[in-house]
Amino acid sequence: MKLKYTMIPAFALTAFLVGCEQQEHTTVSDAAEPAEEAHDQPHDEESRDDHDHGQEESLGSFQAGDLEIEAAQAHGAIEAGKEGHLVIKLPYSDDGATVVRSWIGTEDRTMSSVGKGEYAPSHDDYDIHTMAPDPLPADAKWWVEVEKPGGTTVVGSIAPKM
Secondary structure, eight states: OHHHHHHHHHHHHHHHHHHHHTSOOOOHHHHSOOHHHHTOSOOSTTGGGGOTTOOOEEEEEEEETTEEEEEEEESSSOOTTSEEEEEEEOSSOOTTOSEEEEEEEOTTOTTOOOEEOEEETTTTEEEEEEEOOSSOOTTOEEEEEEEOTTSOEEEEEEOOOO
């Protein structure tokens, strides 16, 4: 009888734990709108004010190897431990065949989370979401790594809006 009263709760607890482990985990990027829905507006300076990620602010352009890359920042100023949003416009169009990664911090990526760009065909640019490290280094920058389809990789950086 004692075995019956201990086995039933043990099986119930096991079933509960197994069920919890099989749940699908969602990340920030999974919970966000799909790129096709989030980027249905024209990609010019006037429409950036109404963009789904909030107002984008141009950071200008910077060099990464032989590439002159344009960058814009959304979600406001970069803050320690908060998500940042970077929009990268490459000087060529390849329909998303390039892999673009970015992080906030220092070149060596210490304590930085690296975000992978999601290509937005309606804008022909890459949207990247990543978390700023906490604490944020005093000389923190947006670092961008561009891996071209042929395998060549270049890295460059630009100062964020703080």
